[in-house]
Amino acid sequence: MRVIETVAELQALADRERAAGAKIALVPTMGAIHAGHLALVCEARKRADRVWVSIFVNPTQFEDAAELGNYPRTREADLQRCRDAGVDAVFAPECDEMAPPASQTWIEVGEAARPLCGRSRPGHFRAVATIVAKLLLAAKPHLAVFGEKDYQQLTVIRSMVRDLGFDVEIVAVPIVRETDGLALSSRNIHLHPEARRQAVALVRALDAAEGAVASGEHDSARLLQLATAEIDQAPLARIDYVELCDADSLGPVGEKLADSALLALAVRFDSPDRGAREAVRLIDIRVLDPRRATSPR
Numbered sequence: 001m002r003v004i005e006t007v008a009e010l011q012a013l014a015d016r017e018r019a020a021g022a023k024i025a026l027v028p029t030m031g032a033i034h035a036g037h038l039a040l041v042c043e044a045r046k047r048a049d050r051v052w053v054s055i056f057v058n059p060t061q062f063e064d065a066a067e068l069g070n071y072p073r074t075r076e077a078d079l080q081r082c083r084d085a086g087v088d089a090v091f092a093p094e095c096d097e098m099a100p101p102a103s104q105t106w107i108e109v110g111e112a113a114r115p116l117c118g119r120s121r122p123g124h125f126r127a128v129a130t131i132v133a134k135l136l137l138a139a140k141p142h143l144a145v146f147g148e149k150d151y152q153q154l155t156v157i158r159s160m161v162r163d164l165g166f167d168v169e170i171v172a173v174p175i176v177r178e179t180d181g182l183a184l185s186s187r188n189i190h191l192h193p194e195a196r197r198q199a200v201a202l203v204r205a206l207d208a209a210e211g212a213v214a215s216g217e218h219d220s221a222r223l224l225q226l227a228t229a230e231i232d233q234a235p236l237a238r239i240d241y242v243e244l245c246d247a248d249s250l251g252p253v254g255e256k257l258a259d260s261a262l263l264a265l266a267v268r269f270d271s272p273d274r275g276a277r278e279a280v281r282l283i284d285i286r287v288l289d290p291r292r293a294t295s296p297r
């Protein structure tokens, strides 16, 4: 497995692979590689001749320095996991290579970046879109693979690729979950064991709403109420948002669900000892389709 640190070297490799007729898949990550990322690698492997993973903790998409400082950096373990998963190359640039301090150009993102996480994280999605654009320009992949857990990120990236005419296919991979249903996330390791136990309230909330839709409940307010009630049963949970929005545009839904809707949750789980000071913010989603019966998760 090659480890590449500069854009110039990655572009030169991409040119050689493309000239030789190889299909390239890129899996962008910020490291702390877990089974969720490996599912993206697996999907990439099915669809391409070369699988490349990028590992770059993008400083511009963090709101505060503490969050950036606490982000897990596990380079050697990540490289080993990629090697074991049969990744062909890892792009692991230094910060200045991808986000030089003199850089002044941003991708401005539209409506899809405003609701949900966009409300409490202004600037986050434009930073994500900008770094993903730079990664696409560096790796020149035929396809790029993202997880559905970061659904709003996926929606923003899809619209950027469409609006700017990037010649790349965006592939989405379903959420990978622990056996109790908690969605895999690099943040899970920061949960206090009691908060970890209670965090299963997220998937219970999604299941409750999905079950209700399957039984014919299409009233948006009622579905939100059902989901919220499940989360409220976890004493350490503090809701950031529980929202329904259009699954394609992330725009508002009507009083009754007519088309596919995204049920999106963001919840902070406090630590029983240190309270909000050690809270971990988790997100989870489910697409609810009022025209279809429940699909197993």
Ligand code: PAF
Binding pocket: 028, 029, 030, 056, 058, 061, 128, 131, 132, 150, 153
């Ligand atoms: O999902 C992530 O890990 C990051 O937001 C991404 C897409 C690699 C951009 O920094």
